[in-house]
Amino acid sequence: MNPEETLNKIKVVGVIGAGGMGNQIAELMARIGGYKVNIVDINIEYVNKGLAAIDGRLEKFFVAKGKMSADEKKALTDRIKGTAKLEEAVKDADFVIEAVIENMALKKDIFKKLDDFSMPHTILASNTSYLNITEMASATKKPDKVVGMHFFNPVAMMKLVEVVKGATTAQETCEVVRALSLKLGKEPVICQDFSYGFLANRAYRGLSTEAVQMVWERVASPEDIDKALKLGYNLPMGPLELSDMTGGWALRASSEEDAVRELGSDKGRLHPLIRMMVRAGYTGGPGKKGIYDFYRDVISK
Numbered sequence: 001m002n003p004e005e006t007l008n009k010i011k012v013v014g015v016i017g018a019g020g021m022g023n024q025i026a027e028l029m030a031r032i033g034g035y036k037v038n039i040v041d042i043n044i045e046y047v048n049k050g051l052a053a054i055d056g057r058l059e060k061f062f063v064a065k066g067k068m069s070a071d072e073k074k075a076l077t078d079r080i081k082g083t084a085k086l087e088e089a090v091k092d093a094d095f096v097i098e099a100v101i102e103n104m105a106l107k108k109d110i111f112k113k114l115d116d117f118s119m120p121h122t123i124l125a126s127n128t129s130y131l132n133i134t135e136m137a138s139a140t141k142k143p144d145k146v147v148g149m150h151f152f153n154p155v156a157m158m159k160l161v162e163v164v165k166g167a168t169t170a171q172e173t174c175e176v177v178r179a180l181s182l183k184l185g186k187e188p189v190i191c192q193d194f195s196y197g198f199l200a201n202r203a204y205r206g207l208s209t210e211a212v213q214m215v216w217e218r219v220a221s222p223e224d225i226d227k228a229l230k231l232g233y234n235l236p237m238g239p240l241e242l243s244d245m246t247g248g249w250a251l252r253a254s255s256e257e258d259a260v261r262e263l264g265s266d267k268g269r270l271h272p273l274i275r276m277m278v279r280a281g282y283t284g285g286p287g288k289k290g291i292y293d294f295y296r297d298v299i300s301k
């Protein structure tokens with residue numbers, strides 16, 4: 001069957017995880033894709049929080065700006081059903097995308113259950129940023145239908161989708177996800193499940209590590225390093241301020257073991273400055289200190 005035909009048969013989408021990415025993906029699937037969406041989380045409070053986030057964005061960015069009527073919003077939100085039961089979310093879904101926390105053991109457990117609970121033809125995708133798709137696929141009886149579909153945050157704004165082909169993923173599955181991404185208004189790229197962070201995150205990690213090294217060598221202040229990269233490469237944000245904002249330093253520290261295993265010890269090893277900052281509590285993230293503060297409080301003294 002050609003990918004367009006398979007795509008046209010998708011009517012219901014299951015989204016696993018109603019957190020930051022899951023609720024945004026659910027909204028996109030319903031608003032742009034026109035799908036019926038079932039979204040699940042571990043309890044009904046988290047589900048309702050995700051549904052409220054969708055409602056809030058639709059109100060703020062569409063209804064308040066006259067781009068959607070209140071009736072249209074209601075019709076859209078009525079198509080998104082929340083549940084705290086995994087089986088309920090996936091039993092009638094033709095396409096499932098998992099967006100739970102970044103933990104391989106949890107994801108494998110979920111893929112095993114998805115395999116049991118979903119229909120045989122259902123494609124099972126993961127929104128993982130870094131983890132191995134082939135390993136998730138191994139938990140199922142249909143590894144050819146398991147694929148990475150990596151959206152970027154914020155989902156409504158960011159055009160890129162990385163379609164990740166695991167060692168056992170069928171090319172046809174990738175083509176369906178590519179076609180789905182195009183339908184959702186995105187720009188897909190297909191990549192192999194070869195290393196840690198697929199394409200964009202893997203390359204960006206190198207840029208960010210070199211920026212950290214320059215702070216370590218006191219070549220310039222974090223402000224000026226970010227300014228050089230923003231103006232020199234037309235980036236909207238510098239890598240240092242981005243990790244300060246998102247808490248990227250803590251994430252890097254907690255995933256060093258995985259990165260060393262997947263990228264090799266040179267590339268995967270945590271920079272000593274990141275280790276030092278995180279140990280001192282300069283992890284970045286909302287309300288937390290990061291590398292700009294560490295430079296001011298420690299390095300520049």
Ligand SMILES: NC(=O)c1ccc[n+]([C@@H]2O[C@H](COP(=O)([O-])OP(=O)(O)OC[C@H]3O[C@@H](n4cnc5c(N)ncnc54)[C@H](O)[C@@H]3O)[C@@H](O)[C@H]2O)c1
Pocket residue numbers: 016017018019020021022040041042046098099100101102103106110127128129130150151152153
């Ligand atoms: N945050 C980003 O910028 C970003 C960007 C791209 C991809 N990702 C990836 O998307 C995934 C989700 O990230 P996030 O930022 O949305 O995380 P998050 O912590 O905001 O949300 C994860 C949600 O998964 C739920 N969950 C945990 N166990 C579950 C289970 N067994 N069943 C159902 N739900 C469960 C949690 O309760 C939580 O609501 C991760 O794999 C992450 O790497 C994140």
